[in-house]
Amino acid sequence: MDEKEVIETEDRLMANVYAKRQLVITKGKGALLWDINGKEYIDCTGSYGTCIVGHCHPKIVEATKRQAETLITCHSFLYNDVRARLSRKIVEIAPKGLSKIFLSNSGAETVECAIKLARRFTGKPEIIAFMGAFHGKTLGALSATWDRKYRDPFSPLVPGFKHVPPDNIEKVEEAITDKTAAVLVEPIRGEGGVRVPKNGFLKGLADLCKRKNVLLIFDEVQTGFGRTGKTFACEHWKVTPDILCVAKSVAGGLPIGVTMAKEEVMGSLKVGEHTSTFSGNPLVCAAACAAIDVLIEEKLPERAAVLGNYFKERLKNLRTNNEIIREIRGLGLMIGVELRFDVYNILTKSMQHGVIALDAGRNILRFLPPLIIEKTQIDQVISVLDIVLGEEKHERLRSSTPN
Numbered sequence: 001m002d003e004k005e006v007i008e009t010e011d012r013l014m015a016n017v018y019a020k021r022q023l024v025i026t027k028g029k030g031a032l033l034w035d036i037n038g039k040e041y042i043d044c045t046g047s048y049g050t051c052i053v054g055h056c057h058p059k060i061v062e063a064t065k066r067q068a069e070t071l072i073t074c075h076s077f078l079y080n081d082v083r084a085r086l087s088r089k090i091v092e093i094a095p096k097g098l099s100k101i102f103l104s105n106s107g108a109e110t111v112e113c114a115i116k117l118a119r120r121f122t123g124k125p126e127i128i129a130f131m132g133a134f135h136g137k138t139l140g141a142l143s144a145t146w147d148r149k150y151r152d153p154f155s156p157l158v159p160g161f162k163h164v165p166p167d168n169i170e171k172v173e174e175a176i177t178d179k180t181a182a183v184l185v186e187p188i189r190g191e192g193g194v195r196v197p198k199n200g201f202l203k204g205l206a207d208l209c210k211r212k213n214v215l216l217i218f219d220e221v222q223t224g225f226g227r228t229g230k231t232f233a234c235e236h237w238k239v240t241p242d243i244l245c246v247a248k249s250v251a252g253g254l255p256i257g258v259t260m261a262k263e264e265v266m267g268s269l270k271v272g273e274h275t276s277t278f279s280g281n282p283l284v285c286a287a288a289c290a291a292i293d294v295l296i297e298e299k300l301p302e303r304a305a306v307l308g309n310y311f312k313e314r315l316k317n318l319r320t321n322n323e324i325i326r327e328i329r330g331l332g333l334m335i336g337v338e339l340r341f342d343v344y345n346i347l348t349k350s351m352q353h354g355v356i357a358l359d360a361g362r363n364i365l366r367f368l369p370p371l372i373i374e375k376t377q378i379d380q381v382i383s384v385l386d387i388v389l390g391e392e393k394h395e396r397l398r399s400s401t402p403n
């Protein structure tokens with residue numbers, strides 16, 4: 001198929017639910033992608049954050065190939081050596097105390113599991129989430145997601161969810177009742193604009209939950225696995241939740257979700273109450289074992305911290321900074337750049353110059369590159385942004401100057 005045929009076929013046959021860019025990607029290596037015509041791009045999306053170890057990391061490729069020749073699928077009603085190995089590796093890197101895991105296939109599924117766990121363990125129905133939060137689009141997770149454009153077409157949603165303003169402990173306390181099972185929070189809101197919480201908020205939230213006997217759930221689907229410069233973002237604030245969700249990158253780009261919980265919390269689920277056919281299938285488990293090895297051996301969280309600071313510093317020094325950029329924020333290689341105007345032109349033009357980035361709302365650029373990205377590649381991204389933001393500034397000046 002050529003480029004035109006691929007686009008035409010997907011458009012014709014697939015649900016029209018993705019805001020598509022007119023780009024057909026056929027190959028990836030490290031932080032680079034190539035389109036069907038052989039043009040090279042720096043991937044600052046990390047495939048929406050799933051690609052922490054880079055595209056087609058040799059260790060993931062090798063582990064997946066080897067496992068594919070041995071055993072691809074094995075339902076969890078039978079034991080499996082690779083699944084056991086993965087569970088050990090996850091619990092070894094998990095925040096202390098989170099010693100039991102449930103494996104699934106996506107971020108939203110990890111949240112579904114967390115919601116069910118909270119209700120099952122406490123016997124209470126209510127979950128408190130935050131305005132601006134994103135937790136996925138399956139019905140339970142969607143009920144915790146804030147944005148009305150995702151929620152409204154699908155009402156009635158799951159009852160029992162409340163949203164409170166972020167960064168405000170008093171409002172959380174006011175919302176807690178004797179029916180509250182848990183508070184669900186993204187340590188850094190990703191889709192909601194790359195927003196780092198106010199200092200002391202997450203610690204205060206953990207103390208409040210403990211005092212009120214309410215579970216604390218961290219959704220680290222986007223922040224987890226080294227992205228923010230620590231293996232889990234909760235480590236920045238020295239807070240350990242009762243339940244923690246990770247997904248996206250845990251299997252080096254293959255679909256996986258991991259819900260971790262304290263032993264007594266996970267123990268509340270009885271046989272048959274929460275299962276999934278592909279949960280813990282050996283192929284994905286082998287990839288995840290390799291991805292965890294790479295994370296540790298290549299010191300990816302530390303690398304994200306150093307390169308993230310470098311990236312942000314270079315962004316601050318862009319020539320157009322003052323006129324065009326309102327704020328640069330984020331931790332590690334989870335970076336948001338809030339502009340004074342819509343980002344869509346910038347994303348399109350950057351792509352023409354060989355850089356693919358994301359938005360996180362109308363006027364926020366978001367960068368989630370693989371953590372193996374090279375400094376020289378960050379320099380290239382900065383050069384492209386310099387050109388593109390400079391052009392945008394001139395065009396805006398020209399269109400605002402009377403003839």
Ligand SMILES: Cc1ncc(COP(=O)(O)O)c(C=O)c1O
Pocket residue numbers: 106107108109111134135136137186190191219220221222247248
């Ligand atoms: C914080 C957070 N939670 C949940 C999800 C949902 O993950 P998935 O798209 O894998 O279902 C996402 C996806 O971006 C996310 O960022």
